[in-house]
Amino acid sequence: MMFDGLLRASRASWKYVSAMNQHPASLAWAALPAELSNAIGILLEGRGRKALAERASHLSSGFRARRSSQELLRGEEDALAYALTRLPATYAANAAILRRLLAEAPAFSPTSLLDAGCGLASASFAALEAWPNIGAVSLLDKNPAFLALVEWLRASSRHAALVKAKLLRTDLAAIPGGDAEADLVVASYALTEISDGALGVVVEGLWAHAREALIIVEPGTPRDHERLMTTRERLIRLGARIALPCPHERPCPLAPPEWCHFAARLPRSRDHKLLKAGEVPFEDEKYCYLIAFRNTSPPRGARVVAHPRASKWGLELRLCGPRGLKQAIVAKRDKASFQIMRKVVWGDSVPTPEGEEKP
Numbered sequence: 177m178m179f180d181g182l183l184r185a186s187r188a189s190w191k192y193v194s195a196m197n198q199h200p201a202s203l204a205w206a207a208l209p210a211e212l213s214n215a216i217g218i219l220l221e222g223r224g225r226k227a228l229a230e231r232a233s234h235l236s237s238g239f240r241a242r243r244s245s246q247e248l249l250r251g252e253e254d255a256l257a258y259a260l261t262r263l264p265a266t267y268a269a270n271a272a273i274l275r276r277l278l279a280e281a282p283a284f285s286p287t288s289l290l291d292a293g294c295g296l297a298s299a300s301f302a303a304l305e306a307w308p309n310i311g312a313v314s315l316l317d318k319n320p321a322f323l324a325l326v327e328w329l330r331a332s333s334r335h336a337a338l339v340k341a342k343l344l345r346t347d348l349a350a351i352p353g354g355d356a357e358a359d360l361v362v363a364s365y366a367l368t369e370i371s372d373g374a375l376g377v378v379v380e381g382l383w384a385h386a387r388e389a390l391i392i393v394e395p396g397t398p399r400d401h402e403r404l405m406t407t408r409e410r411l412i413r414l415g416a417r418i419a420l421p422c423p424h425e426r427p428c429p430l431a432p433p434e435w436c437h438f439a440a441r442l443p444r445s446r447d448h449k450l451l452k453a454g455e456v457p458f459e460d461e462k463y464c465y466l467i468a469f470r471n472t473s474p475p476r477g478a479r480v481v482a483h484p485r486a487s488k489w490g491l492e493l494r495l496c497g498p499r500g501l502k503q504a505i506v507a508k509r510d511k512a513s514f515q516i517m518r519k520v521v522w523g524d525s526v527p528t529p530e531g532e533e534k535p
């Protein structure tokens with residue numbers, strides 16, 4: 177194996193912050209806030225699990241076949257099945273992304289939020305955990321089943337901004353001006369349902385409503401990553417600064433069969449396990465994402481784009497850096513660096529390999 181660079185953790189300008197702890201015993205940050213789980217629990221009281229399991233299986237096969245939630249979610253039982261099986265996963269992906277953003281851009285602190293294609297507001301619940309100071313939230317969706325349930329669930333939040341969030345029943349292609357503008361706009365697992373032909377207009381609308389930043393979260397599939405890279409080019413043309421996960425604004429260097437995606441491990445509740453017929457008490461949600469800032473961008477290291485591998489020499493890292501893809505090693509003999517860097521996980525930002533300039 178060829179290595180393009182050595183990594184050292186002792187650079188004066190750099191402090192490694194592991195945003196993630198993926199150990200099953202330390203997944204509290206990836207679990208739904210207690211008040212949200214309790215609110216879902218109340219709705220489940222006295223309800224047969226068999227019918228819900230059928231709806232859940234219908235939803236997951238439908239989403240796998242890329243049918244839209246407009247087609248799949250037609251009533252309360254569908255929305256509840258989503259709350260039990262998909263909401264925990266999309267929440268965990270959002271929580272993971274926001275933890276990274278907090279670690280890498282600690283000065284960013286939005287006070288208003290537009291959750292576009294909100295569904296059951298996983299992005300908003302995660303954002304309020306990250307920035308409790310958010311004072312105004314708009315929840316936008318066009319699906320009546322989602323909107324009816326989210327109206328009830330958001331009332332459980334311990335954050336006033338979410339309890340009094342404005343609900344906007346509208347299409348992503350026609351977001352109203354004025355009130356819907358926000359410091360931070362998030363579209364979580366929503367653009368995946370927009371056709372290729374309409375995607376550009378929707379992205380431009382989202383960007384126009386983002387005063388400081390736009391976060392797009394998508395399923396971690398090759399198709400969604402490819403579309404996300406088209407969106408990235410469009411945002412760069414509109415003057416956006418790409419903040420995470422990319423350490424540069426050049427075309428993505430990952431070519432098929434590789435694609436840029438990450439994974440969040442989340443705990444499964446008893447009902448979640450039951451409805452998914454799962455055996456292990458956790459699942460891994462694959463996602464891809466993009467964070468674009470309007471004015472500033474956090475300092476960039478290189479992104480770890482695969483699980484690090486332990487070898488007899490040390491730790492092998494697949495990195496996306498300012499000059500493209502690299503294979504780097506943290507040598508065991510460099511004890512000080514190795515002690516710090518062995519905590520690195522897939523998705524983290526690390527210093528650029530030696531000799532590689534900043535973009």
Ligand SMILES: C[S@@+](CC[C@H](N)C(=O)[O-])C[C@H]1O[C@@H](n2cnc3c(N)ncnc32)[C@H](O)[C@@H]1O
Pocket residue numbers: 245246262263266267292293294295296297298299316317318319322346347348349363364365366367369370
């Ligand atoms: C898979 S769900 C994701 C929900 C939620 N954001 C999450 O992360 O769990 C996709 C959401 O996008 C919404 N959506 C899709 N197309 C839309 C459109 N054209 N206008 C408004 N909402 C849309 C759907 O109604 C649904 O709530």
